[in-house]
Amino acid sequence: FTAHPRFDPVTKVGYTYGMTKNAMLAMNVYRMEPTGKLTQLHSVPMRGFYMVHDMLLSENYMIFVVPPVRYDFMQLASGKVTAQQALGYFEADPMKRIILSRDGSGQPVTIEQPSNMCFHHGNAFERDGQIVIDSMLSPDGTILNLLANFAKDKQVPYSTAQLTRIVIDPAKGEIVSRTVLGDDQEFPRFDQRMAFQDAKYLYAAENGPVEDQLAFTSLVRTNHKPGDITRIEAEPDRALGEPVFVPHPDSTLEDRGWILQMGYDGAKDKTYLEIRDAGTLDFQARVWTHTHFPLGFHGNWVAGWYIEA
Numbered sequence: 532f533t534a535h536p537r538f539d540p541v542t543k544v545g546y547t548y549g550m551t552k553n554a555m556l557a558m559n560v561y562r563m564e565p566t567g568k569l570t571q572l573h574s575v576p577m578r579g580f581y582m583v584h585d586m587l588l589s590e591n592y593m594i595f596v597v598p599p600v601r602y603d604f605m606q607l608a609s610g611k612v613t614a615q616q617a618l619g620y621f622e623a624d625p626m627k628r629i630i631l632s633r634d635g636s637g638q639p640v641t642i643e644q645p646s647n648m649c650f651h652h653g654n655a656f657e658r659d660g661q662i663v664i665d666s667m668l669s670p671d672g673t674i675l676n677l678l679a680n681f682a683k684d685k686q687v688p689y690s691t692a693q694l695t696r697i698v699i700d701p702a703k704g705e706i707v708s709r710t711v712l713g714d715d716q717e718f719p720r721f722d723q724r725m726a727f728q729d730a731k732y733l734y735a736a737e738n739g740p741v742e743d744q745l746a747f748t749s750l751v752r753t754n755h756k757p758g759d760i761t762r763i764e765a766e767p768d769r770a771l772g773e774p775v776f777v778p779h780p781d782s783t784l785e786d787r788g789w790i791l792q793m794g795y796d797g798a799k800d801k802t803y804l805e806i807r808d809a810g811t812l813d814f815q816a817r818v819w820t821h822t823h824f825p826l827g828f829h830g831n832w833v834a835g836w837y838i839e840a
Contacts, residue, residue: 532547532548532549532585532660533547533548533549533583534584534585534587534599534830534833535584535585535651536563536586537586537587537588537593537726538588538723538822539588539726540549540723540724540726541723542565544562544564544565545562545566546560546561546562546563546586546588546593546633546647547560547563547586548560548571548583548586548595548641549559549561549582549703550577550580550583552580552660555576556576556577556578556579556580557574557575557576557577558573558574558575558581558583558597558629559571559573559574559575559579560573560574560575560593560631562633562635566577570635571633572633572634572635573635573639574633574704575629575631575639577597579601579602579624580601580602580615581597581598581599581600581601581606582598582600582601582602582618582682583595583596583597584649584650585649585650585651585652586652586653587636587652587654587655587664587784588633588726588727589655589656589662589664589719589727590654590656590657590727591632591634591657592630592631592632592633592662592701593630593631593632593633593659594629594630594631594651594662594699595627595629595630595631595656596626596628596652596664596666597626597627597628597629597647598620598626598647598648598649598672598788599620599621599623599624599625599626599646599672600618600619600620600648600675601618601619601621601623601624602614602617602618602619603617603618603619605711612615618675618680619672619675620646620648620671620672620675620744621646621733622671622672623719624644624646625643625644625646626643626644626645626646626647626649627641627642627643627644627663628641628642628697628699629641629643629735630662630699630749632703634707637822638764640701640704641704641705642704642705643798644706646667646671646672647668647669647670647671647672647691648670648674648675648677648690648692649666649667649668649669649692650667650692650717651666651667651717652664652665652666652667652719652720652721653665653666653694653719653731653733654721654725654726654730655721655727656726656727656728656729656730657727657752658729660700660701660702661698661699661700661701661707662698662699662701663696663697663698663699663729664696664697664699665666665695665696665697665712665719665733665755666691666694666695666697667692667693667694667695667716667717667719667735668692668695669689669690669691669692669693670690671690673687673688673689673690674689674690674692676689677745681745683686686715690712691714691715691738692714692715692716692717693711693712693714693715693716694711694713694714694716694719694735694753695709695710695711695712696708696709696710696712696755697709699829701735709766710757711756711821712753712756712757712760713735713737713751713753713760715737715738715740716735716736716737716751717735717736717738717747718735718736718747718772718773718774718828718829719733719734719735719773720733720735720773720774720776721733721734721776721785722776722778722785722788722809724778724785725774725785726781726830728783730752731755731757731785731786732753732754732755732785732809733752733753733755734751734752734753734774734776734787734790734809735750735751735753735774736749736750736751736772736773736774736792737750737751737762738748739764739765742812746769746770747770747772748764748769748770748771748783748791749762749763749764749766749771750762750763750764750771750774750790750807750812752812763807763812765794767798768796768798769794769796769797770794770795770797771792771793771794771805771826772793772794772795772826772827772830773792773793773826773827773828773829773830774790774791774792774793775791775792775830775831775832776789776790776809777789777790777791777809777832778831780805780834783799785809786809786810787809787810788809788810789806789807789808789809789815790806790807790808790809790812791804791806791832792804792805792807792819793826793827793828793830794826795807795823795826799821800823801819801820801821801822802820802823802824802826803817803818803819803820803821804817804818804820805817805818808819
């Protein structure tokens with residue numbers, strides 16, 4: 532089942548997906564009501580058990596980017612490998628972009644392009660009958676080799692992910708344009724209130740010139756123009772996690788709020804939470820945990836939830 536559901540910020544309705552694992556392989560797409568009711572909207576036949584980690588949601592569409600990453604069932608059936616070891620990048624397969632209607636009507640629109648790797652996406656919105664999406668795309672599957680060797684503390688070459696803006700014409704089933712906005716970034720986040728709109732800012736973690744290939748050392752904010760990036764670098768011996776946007780309760784402006792970001796200080800061997808102004812990226816506060824634990828990958832802000840110490 533999905534790692535990343537998407538939600539309508541007004542109706543609070545969620546959209547999600549899962550892969551069947553029988554002889555009739557398919558990607559099943561669902562609508563989740565705030566009451567908990569689940570309704571299947573689409574079932575898209577697949578030629579393999581592909582990894583679909585994230586999805587995109589616009590005003591009228593759900594967009595799924597399917598990289599050529601799938602399980603080798605023969606290896607799995609042998610019982611000699613783990614599920615991770617049976618997951619491979621098949622560069623001869625295309626990357627697919629599958630466009631589905633949010634109301635469950637119509638047929639899928641599938642666009643095939645040369646193979647790329649993709650884990651995460653930013654926002655999606657519609658403009659003049661076209662769909663604009665932001666994705667973190669890598670040219671090949673070498674990031675999987677890096678992740679497979681991470682537990683072995685082994686450095687391997689890999690291709691970095693690029694923040695890429697794709698414009699799609701769903702009526703023609705064509706890619707209109709493709710623009711690279713940033714390099715060596717991951718974990719894109721934005722003001723969720725701006726879903727389905729042309730959000731101005733996208734926040735992400737960026738790699739730096741450090742020994743650890745998976746240590747993100749910068750917080751970046753992209754203004755959706757090539758090279759228009761604001762960057763804050765972590766202090767020495769520190770690594771950063773995923774940035775999370777928190778809106779200001781008295782403002783609807785997307786640059787009025789805060790960025791929450793977990794960090795790790797290698798010299799102190801302690802994890803902390805850093806708070807920065809979303810509009811300027813200026814430092815606001817740092818909360819130390821007095822211990823160390825993994826930064827993890829994802830987090831969310833939920834207004835009105837508090838823990839009393």
